[in-house]
Amino acid sequence: MRMVLPILVVFAGLMTPAAALDRVTIVSFNVGNLFDAEDDPDNFGDDTYLPLSLKEARPEHNSNCDANISIPFFADQCKQLDWSEEVLAAKLENIADVILSMPERPDILVLQETENAEIVARLNDEFLGEHRFAELIHLDSTDEVLDRGIDVAILTDLALIGEAEALRVDFGDNQEECRATRDVAVADLALPDGAPLRVYGVHFPSGSNPLICRQIAMTTVRDAQSGEGSPELAVMAGDINFPCYETESEFFARLLRDGEWWSPPEILSGCGQPGTKKFRQRGFSQNWFTWSFLDAVFVSNALVDRRTEANWFADLGSFRTVISSDHQLEVDAGGFIEPRRFDPVALTGVSDHLPVALDLVPRGTR
16 A cells, blocks of 8 residues: 655744743654764774765775675765765755754754764754754764764753763674664753653664664663663653564563553554654565654653653653655655655755654643
8 A cells, every 4th residue: 555644844933942832842863874074084984975086086995895895785885975065065954954844843852873973063053053952962882893973962952961971782692693783872851840851862773683682772771771870751762773563563562561661652553554764574575665663762651650750741642753844755666655865966855764753741731
């Protein structure tokens, strides 16, 4: 069945501050390889995202691409992509257009696949302009092998309590099959009434990795939240990389329950609904793709338990995919809607993921 998703374009001037409406809006957005155009000599992972003029000036560039990248498509991209200043500016402008056109301004914006704090600061200062966020949190990966520039960043207007931390996922005996993954960005923020909210910004191992890798990443957050001194109010937001046939399973529901986390119902309902990314369906031909909620926002038990004395409540029914810009969707050759990844030649599109949002509300307003 073909799926048509409505495109709602809301001009930046209509974006309203959520806190002023007694609501805290959390948005997660995988912005898709947001690299700067400068070479980091300690990071081969950024060599794809350099100006072609710089690549051509280095005789060893192409051979390095072949030696370090096993998939021919990505090796060719490493050689041929012209990640010029013009291309980068278009990428930043398109991301900003999505953010600025959101009907509600995010109070907490969790971004995945950001190379460094400098490129996030440029997005915030230069392209969001008067709508820039007050706090920018970006922590480089502690794993040098993986640190190719796809870390998690958090932009927020809420006050940061203490210092943010990078939580490393230790795969232990599964290290060989799981390799490594992005650190979890952990930040305590002050809600409008001063109550602390812990934010876990996540980007779990991709679906090309075994399920055990995502399980370990999820339990790492669970164990951190259950540790001494953790505030009872917490959200986990980001690219979870659990495809729909994994999230519909009792195993995934148990992963949440064991950690006293709650999920919006859409994420648990399987492969029959829209999501945030097209994903290859297990057991079908390699050309059969379905929607999955690879991006999600989960909340701690205290944000849904009616017996708690916390002032804030997670409105799980508010969970939504945010489609606010004509940069976000396209129709593929088969006539199906899909996220519109950034095209560095046409300078269109933004990411192969769609952002998701969820609201926290004061308990007296639900």
